[in-house]
Amino acid sequence: MRLLTFSLKNLGRRKIRTGLTLLGIAIAIAFAFVLFSVSEGTEALVGNAKRLGPDIDVKIAEGGEFQAGLGSYLDDNYATALAGINGVRTAAPIILSGATGDEGQGFTFLLGMAPHDAKEIYGDLKISEGRSLTDNDNFAIELGYRISKMNSVNAGDNFSFRGANFEVAGTLTETGGVVDLFGLIPLSTFQSVLGTGNKASNIWLWVEDNENAKVVVSEIENRYPELKATEGITILKQTEDFMKFGDAIRVVVAGIALLIGALAAMNTVTMSTVERTREFGAMRSLGASNGYVFKLVLIESTLLCTIGGLLGCLLGYVGSMVIGRFISNFIGIDIVAVTLRTPLIAIGIAVTVGVIAGIYPAWRISRQQIVESLRYE
Amino acid sequence: MSLVELKNVSKIYGLGQARVRALDGVTLNIEKGEFMSIMGPSGSGKTTLLNVVGCLDRPTSGEVKIGGRDVTQMSVGELNALRLRKLGFVFQTFNLVPTLTALENVELRLSLAGLNGSEQRRQATKLLKLVGLGGRLKHRPNQMSAGERQRIAIARALTNDPELVLADEPTGNLDTTIGREIIALMRDLNRKFEKTFIIVTHNPEVARTTDRVVILKDGKIAKEERKEKR
Numbered sequence: 009m010r011l012l013t014f015s016l017k018n019l020g021r022r023k024i025r026t027g028l029t030l031l032g033i034a035i036a037i038a039f040a041f042v043l044f045s046v047s048e049g050t051e052a053l054v055g056n057a058k059r060l061g062p063d064i065d066v067k068i069a070e071g072g073e074f075q076a077g078l079g080s081y082l083d084d085n086y087a088t089a090l091a092g093i094n095g096v097r098t099a100a101p102i103i104l105s106g107a108t109g110d111e112g113q114g115f116t117f118l119l120g121m122a123p124h125d126a127k128e129i130y131g132d133l134k135i136s137e138g139r140s141l142t143d144n145d146n147f148a149i150e151l152g153y154r155i156s157k158m159n160s161v162n163a164g165d166n167f168s169f170r171g172a173n174f175e176v177a178g179t180l181t182e183t184g185g186v187v188d189l190f191g192l193i194p195l196s197t198f199q200s201v202l203g204t205g206n207k208a209s210n211i212w213l214w215v216e217d218n219e220n221a222k223v224v225v226s227e228i229e230n231r232y233p234e235l236k237a238t239e240g241i242t243i244l245k246q247t248e249d250f251m252k253f254g255d256a257i258r259v260v261v262a263g264i265a266l267l268i269g270a271l272a273a274m275n276t277v278t279m280s281t282v283e284r285t286r287e288f289g290a291m292r293s294l295g296a297s298n299g300y301v302f303k304l305v306l307i308e309s310t311l312l313c314t315i316g317g318l319l320g321c322l323l324g325y326v327g328s329m330v331i332g333r334f335i336s337n338f339i340g341i342d343i344v345a346v347t348l349r350t351p352l353i354a355i356g357i358a359v360t361v362g363v364i365a366g367i368y369p370a371w372r373i374s375r376q377q378i379v380e381s382l383r384y385e
Numbered sequence: 386m387s388l389v390e391l392k393n394v395s396k397i398y399g400l401g402q403a404r405v406r407a408l409d410g411v412t413l414n415i416e417k418g419e420f421m422s423i424m425g426p427s428g429s430g431k432t433t434l435l436n437v438v439g440c441l442d443r444p445t446s447g448e449v450k451i452g453g454r455d456v457t458q459m460s461v462g463e464l465n466a467l468r469l470r471k472l473g474f475v476f477q478t479f480n481l482v483p484t485l486t487a488l489e490n491v492e493l494r495l496s497l498a499g500l501n502g503s504e505q506r507r508q509a510t511k512l513l514k515l516v517g518l519g520g521r522l523k524h525r526p527n528q529m530s531a532g533e534r535q536r537i538a539i540a541r542a543l544t545n546d547p548e549l550v551l552a553d554e555p556t557g558n559l560d561t562t563i564g565r566e567i568i569a570l571m572r573d574l575n576r577k578f579e580k581t582f583i584i585v586t587h588n589p590e591v592a593r594t595t596d597r598v599v600i601l602k603d604g605k606i607a608k609e610e611r612k613e614k615r
Contacts, residue, residue, distance in 0.1 A: 010502075014493070017484040290480030293441055294494050294541065295469025297462065378441045382476070 011300075015307040022280065026312065029276040033316025033358065034323055036269030040262035041324020041354045042331060042344075047255050049332070049345035061240045062100075062128070062212030063221050066090065066228060069236045081207040084195070086235070090211055093227050095220040100125035101208035103198045116155045117190045118169075120198025120208075128214050130180075130192065138163025138178030146197050149174040153181060154188035154336075167191070172201045213237075266361055269316070273365035277309045281373045288373050289381025302374040309366025310359060317358020321351045386453050388548060388581055389415035389438055394447030396433050396604075407433040408444065409604035417548065418579040420572060422592040425601035431585045432553055434601065438583065439472055439551045440464045452548065469498055473542030477554035479534045481526045487513055487537045488522040494544040512540040516570060532563035539570060543580070550574075552584045556591055568594050 019026050068082040084101035091099035103120035119126075123141040130140065130150070141150045149167050156179040161167055167174045174193060182188060199205060215221050221239050228237040281288070288301055325346060332344030373381075396408040407430045415421065415438075423431050436442040437449060440456050449456050451471065456464065468474075481490050491509035500508065513522055516536040526534050535555060542550050552571065556564030568584075568591055575582050584595060592598045600608040 010496070014485075021484055286478070286480055287482060290474070290476060291493075292465075293439065293468060293474045295465055295472075295497050295545075297465045300497065379436050382441070382480075 011304060011307055012311075015304060015311050018280070018284075018304075018308055019312060025276060025279070029272050029312060030316045030319060032272040033269040033313055033361070034319035036265040037317045037320025037354050037358050038323035038327055039265045040357060041321055041350060042327045043258040043262045044350045044353060045324070045328040045332070045344045045346050047251075047258055048347050048350060049343040050251050050254065052342075052345050063215045063218060063240045064213040064225055064228070064237050065240060066211040066213060066235050066237045067209070069234050081204065081209055082211065082235070084199075084206045084208040084211070086232070087208075087211050089232075090213060090228065093224055093231075095215050095217065095224050096213050097216050098125055098128055098212075098214040100128065100212045100214075101195060101210075102212055103195060103202070103204075103207075103209045105198075105202075105209070118198065119190050119192050120195040121192060121212075122195050123192075125212075126192055128212075129187075133183065133187065134181040135178045136181045138176065141177055141192060141194065143194075145177060145194055147172060147174050148177040148193070148197075150177050150192040151179045152188040152190045153179065153183065155191055156180075158337075170201050172197075266357060269313075270361045270365045273309060273313050273316075273362065274368065276312065277305060277366055278369040278372075280308070281305055281369045285373070285376070285381050285384035288376070289378050289384065292378045292381065298374040302370045305370035305373060306363065306366040309369070310362035313358045313362030313365065314355070317355050317361075320358065321354050324354065325351070387414040387450075388417040388419075388452060389413070389583075390448070390450040390453075391438070392448040392450075394437060394444045394449060396430075396437060396442070397445045406604050408437065410447070411601075411604070411606055413599065413606065415549075415581065415583065417581055418575070419597060420575040420582045420584075420595050421597040421599065422584045422586050422595040423599045423601060424586060424589070424592050425607070429601040430604040431601055433604075435551050435553055435583065435585050438549075439474060440468055469494070470545050471548050473544070473547040473550040475535070475538050475542050475550065475552035475555045477557035479526070479531075479538045479558070481534060481537055481541075483526050486523050486525055487518055487529070487533075487540075490526070490537055491541045491544060494541055498545045508544065509540070512543050513537070515543070515574075516540045530563070531559050532566060535559060535563075535567050536570065539567070539574070543574065547580070549581045549583065552582065554585055554587065556586065556588060561590075564588070564591070 066082075066086070087099040087101045090096060100121055102125075103118075105118050105120075106116070121129075123143050123145060126141065136153065141148055151161065151167065156162065156176070159167065161176050161179075163176050163178050165176045167176055174197075180187070195208070199207065213224065215224055225237040225239055228235055292298075292301065328344050328346050332342060335344065336342050391411055391413040394408055394411045395406065398405045398407055409430075411430075411434060423434060425431050433442065437444050438451075440451070440459075443457060447457075451467065456467065459467065482493065485493065488506070488509050491512055492505040495505040495508055510519075510522060513519060513536075516539050518533060518536050518540065521529060521533060526537065529537070535558075538555075539550075542552075550571070555571070556567055559567060571582050571584070572594060574580050582595075584591065586592055596612055598610045599606055600610075
């Protein structure tokens with residue numbers, strides 16, 4: 009009789025209790041699974057965000073003028089001045105703004121940028137349909153994959169917002185990142201639609217050599233104290249820090265769920281060992297060592313949680329798919345990603361929880377005096 | 386050399402005013418192949434004596450030798466090994482594992498002794514046939530009568546070929562007829578295989594079937610009766 013077989017049979021004694029505990033553990037693991045999938049998804053999203061963004065972001069320092077839809081803004085002529093700083097390859101004034109389409113189209117991000125500057129971002133992205141924007145375009149838009157699908161618009165169709173009609177020049181292939189939610193329009197057109205004249209929300213800089221980005225940042229702040237320059241890598245780091253904060257919250261929430269699961273498992277295993285006190289006493293009297301009894305209970309607990317963990321992974325996978333589909337349909341971003349790492353971590357946690365939950369009841373029953381166990385009523 | 390030697394064995398439970406002297410200077414020798422019983426009123430120390438001989442409990446004082454070895458000085462590991470290889474237990478409430486079949490219940494102790502799966506199966510089947518359960522190998526305890534359950538317990542006690550089988554009220558949960566059958570089975574095993582049986586019982590009829598009856602009172606041997614081996 010193998011310990012594993014024996015443990016499995018013991019778990020089958022109280023089917024309802026074991027079943028309910030399995031369900032509790034499965035739900036806790038499924039919950040953790042979904043949260044891990046969200047972490048994986050957001051991590052991928054941040055990685056993808058590297059595609060969108062400059063080496064240096066320049067904004068007006070605090071206290072500048074403010075306009076609804078544009079935020080604190082600065083004159084786009086700064087771009088010409090900034091382009092003159094040694095080491096700057098491109099200086100592009102941009103307007104970055106969220107917008108909702110006029111005809112029930114979902115929320116999207118609009119990037120106003122001169123098409124020749126936009127090559128810095130869009131240069132390596134593939135056009136799925138139509139063509140890229142050129143400097144000759146006015147009321148034309150280049151749509152990311154997701155925003156084009158969400159609004160069922162193709163190249164040649166119209167896309168309208170704030171009463172202006174844009175012809176869809178082209179749509180991009182899927183990147184899986186935030187670029188999929190962006191619409192690119194010429195800066196001058198965006199400025200005329202918003203009525204901001206030659207204002208921009210930011211100026212994005214690309215440098216010849218990334219090593220020099222810090223030097224360029226301090227040069228800008230020395231020359232133009234009214235501006236605030238931030239390295240792109242810093243923005244990414246801030247985003248990652250924000251994501252880490254989100255991860256920390258998810259770990260805490262998942263931890264609470266797992267703690268509840270662990271307590272349920274510990275309760276079940278403790279109850280089960282208490283009920284079988286005489287049986288353990290008999291086993292010890294027949295020659296089973298303390299270690300054998302300890303291992304038996306520990307294996308039962310670990311098996312219980314491992315089976316619960318496997319069920320939880322299945323539930324979690326289905327849950328992640330459903331939640332991912334829902335969020336993707338709603339906001340257009342895939343923030344849920346299931347990788348091989350997620351079920352491996354989930355199973356690892358389930359096994360650990362099983363071992364931890366089993367230690368106390370295993371220790372307790374294996375230390376009990378045989379005669380006391382045999383006398384137990 | 387006797388199989389079991391007890392010299393001036395005492396067992397005291399509790400402290401101070403609550404001290405209970407469960408065994409009080411018991412000296413007793415049990416020879417290999419004996420079929421004996423221990424009787425006495427409730428609280429006389431019968432089960433305590435069985436527990437001390439069965440190495441389930443250590444005496445407060447005195448000497449206990451099994452096969453010439455002083456078990457009071459043995460470590461927990463040595464006692465486990467001794468119980469596994471040399472002793473067998475039969476309980477009033479059978480103490481079988483309800484989720485295991487008759488065969489698996491017997492195999493369990495063989496697995497503790499390190500036998501491989503096929504050898505476990507072979508020996509367990511042989512022992513269950515010996516106690517008359519050859520046709521009930523795959524049945525679980527709850528599918529069997531009380532008498533059959535006690536037969537499984539006896540087969541389990543005989544695994545690893547023990548020299549001594551200790552039975553604590555083995556007929557206590559059985560009706561008279563089945564109880565007689567169980568005692569007859571034990572007697573048969575004692576005669577055929579020269580297994581030593583110590584049976585704790587309240588039942589004078591059971592005691593009458595044994596070759597020697599030790600009567601305890603207040604933790605002391607009050608009387609001892611022997612009869613000629615048949």
